[in-house]
Amino acid sequence: MSNSKKESKSDLSTESKSSGVKMKKELSLLDGVAIIVGVIIGSGIFVSPKGVLLSSGSIGQALIVWVLSGILSMIGALCYAELGTMIPKSGGDYAYIMEAFGPLPAFLYLWVALFVLVPTGNAITAITFAQYIVQPLWGNCPAPYEAVRLLAAATTCILTVINCYNVKLVTRVQDIFTATKIFALLIIVAAGIYYLCTGHVEHFKDPMEGTKWQPGYIALAFYSGLFSYSGWNYLNYVTEELQDPYRNLPRAICISMPVVTIIYVITNVAYFVVLSRDDILSSEAVAVTFGDKMLGSFSFLMPLFVAFSTFGSLNGAIFASSRLFFVGARAGHLPRAICLIDIKRLTPVPSLVFMCIITLALVIIEDVYTLINYVSFVEALFIALSVTGLLYMRWTRRDWNRPIKVNILLPIIFFIICAFLVTFPCYVSPVEVVIGSSFIICGIPVYFITIGWKNKPYWLSKIFNDFNNGCAKLFMCVPAEDDLIKDL
Template structure:
C-alpha cells in the first residue's frame, strides 16, 4: 500500500470515528486510583497535625478511625450520586444537577484555583523535599532546588497524562504497590517494637486531650486531608468500564483498606515515637525511619517520594477531567474541553492545570493553604450531599442503581456541617479568606457566563483564544466528526 493511500485511510478513520475519551479503566484501575490518590503525602506528614489538635495519642487514634469511617460513608453517598448521575466531574456535576449553574460554577472556580492545584503543589513539593533530603543530610534542601524539582515532576506527569491513559494507569499501579510496601515496613517495624515491650506511650492515652469542638474539627481537617481523594474516581466516571458496577465496588474495596492501613500505621508511629518526637517532626515517617531502620533509614525518604509521585499522578489524571467537564458545560473557556485527535486525552485541560499548579509551587509557604483547602472542600462536599437528599425529594424518578439508606447521607451531612461551622471561631482568618474567594466567583460568573449580550470584541477575544488552542494542540471538541 502506498504512503498516500495509508495516510488517506488514517484520515478517513479519524473522520468516521467518534472523538471522545475511551472507557479504559477497569475495577483494578479504579481501586488503584482511589488508593493511589489517597495514600500520598498525608499519612507520612499529617499525623503531626492530628496529634497537635487532638492533644493526646488516644484522641488522635480515634480521629484517624472516625476520619476513615466518615470518608467511607461519604464515598458510599458519592457512589449513589455517581451512578445516578453517571457523568465525569464529581461534585461539579452533582451540584449542577441539584442546584443549577451558579453553585456549580462556584465549586469549579474554587477547585480550579484553590482545591486541586494546591493539593497537587503540596504533593509535588513533598516529593521534591523527600528526594533531595538525603543529598543535604541534616540540612534543609534549598528552596530553589525543591521548587525546581517539584515543577519538573509536575511537568513530567502532565506529559505522561497527555500521551496515553494506559501509561497513567500503569504508573498508578506500580507506585500504589510501592507505597503499600513502604507502609508495610512501618507497620512491621512498629509491631516488632511493640512486641519487645515498648508500650510506654500508651499508658495514659487520653492525657492532654482537647475537648473543644473547634479543635476537634481542626484535628479532623488534618485527618481528612490524608483521606482526601476518596471522591476522585467520580471525576472519571465516563472512562470507567461498567460504572454502575465498578464504581461502588472500587469504593468498598479501597476505603476499608486505606482506613485499616492508616490506623495501624499511626499505631506504629505512636509505639516508636513519643508525643514530643511527633510534634517536633515535619516528616514523621522519616523520623520513624531514622529511629528504627538504622543503616536502611535512607529507604524511607525514597518510599515517601514514590508515594507522593503516584498520588500526584492520580490527582492530575482525575482533576483534569473535572475542568474538561466544566468547560464542556460552558463554565470554562471552550479550549479546555478539547480532546487530542490522536491520543484522545484532554490535553488543554491538563496543560492549563499544570500552569496553575506551577504558579502555586513557587509560593514559599504553600502549606498555609491546607486549612483554606480543608474548609472550602468540606463546604462543597456538604453542598453535594445536601443535593443528594434534595434530589431524593425533587427527582425521585431518576434511576438509582445504588440507593443508600437515608440515615447515611443524613449522618454525613451533620458531621460535614460540624466541620464547616465550628472552625469559624478557632480559625476565623482561614474561614474568612475561603468564603471571600468563593464570593469573588459570583461577578466572574455574571460577566463571563450569565451576561448574554457581551461586547463583540470580548466574544472575538474568546473565540480567537479557543481557536488558537485547537490549532496549537491539534485538538477538537468531543464527538466532532470532521478534522480540518
C-alpha cells in the first residue's frame, strides 16, 4: 500500500511539473501602468465630483480634496511598493496582513473584500457604464431601473467571460480602453480651458463660499475623492504575474499616480469652470451635463466615452481582484475550488465566476452614493491595517530584503490620515459605519467554523470536498502547480 502511494505521488508530481498548470508572468510595465490607470480612471471621476462637492460645500474645498486625495493615494502607493517588493506575492492587502498579523485579520480582510469591497466597486462601475449607455435613449427622462440593471449585469458577465478566456486578450482590452478614457478626459480639459480663456471665471469669484469645516464632512468628502482614486493598489494583487516585479511594480506606480492626479485635478477645474455648483449637485451624470453645454451637436460623444472608460475600468478590476480571491483560496481561507486553474487557458475561472455572481447580486442596489460610503469606510480601515503592518514589520522583520524602502514618515502620515477617515465619519454617517463594522465582526465566527475548527464533523468536511470536486469537474480546472506539489 505504501509503495503504491509513493508511486502515485511520484506520478502526480511528475505530471504537474510537465503540465505547467500555473498562471504565467505575462504582464509588462506598460500592462502594469494600463491596469493601474485603467482601474483608477473608471466611474469615479464621472460620479464622485458631485459627492465631493456635496460634502465639501464649496468649489475651493472640493479642489483641495481632489489634490490631497491624489497625494494621499501616491503616498499609499509608495508604501505598497515597499510591501509589494518585500512580499512579492499576489493578493495585495491580504498577503501583507497575513505576514504581519496572522490568519484571522487576513481572513477578515478577505471576507469583506469578497462580499463588500470588490463586488461593490465592480457593481458601481457596471451601473455607471449602463447609465451612460442607456440614458441617451430616454432623453431628459430618467432611464428605467430595470434597463440599467440588466445592461450592467450583462456587461459584468461578458467581461467575466473575456477574463476566463485569455490573459493577453484582457490586457489588450485594457490598453485600448485606457487610451480611450484618457482621450475623453482630454476633451473635457480642452473644452474647459477654451471656456476659461473666453473669460468665464464667475464660478471662482468666491471659491470657499459654503465650505463645510466639520471634520466628519471633510472625511466624507475624502471618501468620495479617494473612491475615484481607488485601484492604486490593484497591481499588488497580480504581482506573481508581473514581469520583473521588483523593478516594474514601483515604476508602474510612480508613472501612473502623478498622471492620474494631474488629469483628475485639471478635469475638475474644467467641470467647475463650465458648470455652477447647483448644476453639478443637480446632475446625475456630470460629464454628460458638461458635454451638453460645451460640445453642442457632438455631445453624444461624451456618454460614449464615459461608457468606454467604465468598461475598461471594470475589465481591469475583474482581472486584478480575481487574483486576490485565488490567493486567499490557495492559502486555505476560501473554498479550494476558487484557487483552481483552467487546464487549457491557465486562468482562475472559478474565482472569476464566483466574483461575478456576488457582483450581480449587488447590482440591484439603487443608491450608489450609499454604496460608496460603505466601501470607503471598510477600505480605509483595512488599508490602515496594511500600513500598520508595514510599520510593524520595520521593527519585527528588520533583516528582510527591501528593494524599496520609503521614508518612515510616509507610512506614519498615511496611517494618521486613514485613522482620521475611519474615525470621524462615525458622527456624520453612523449607519454606514455600524453596518460596515458589523459585517467585519460577522466574519469572526465564520473563520472559526470554516478554518479554525480543525476537527470538523464528517458531514461538514464531505460537503466542502464535494463542492470543491464538483467545481473542478464543472469548470475543467486543476490546482495550481505549486499547490499540487506542496500537497503531495
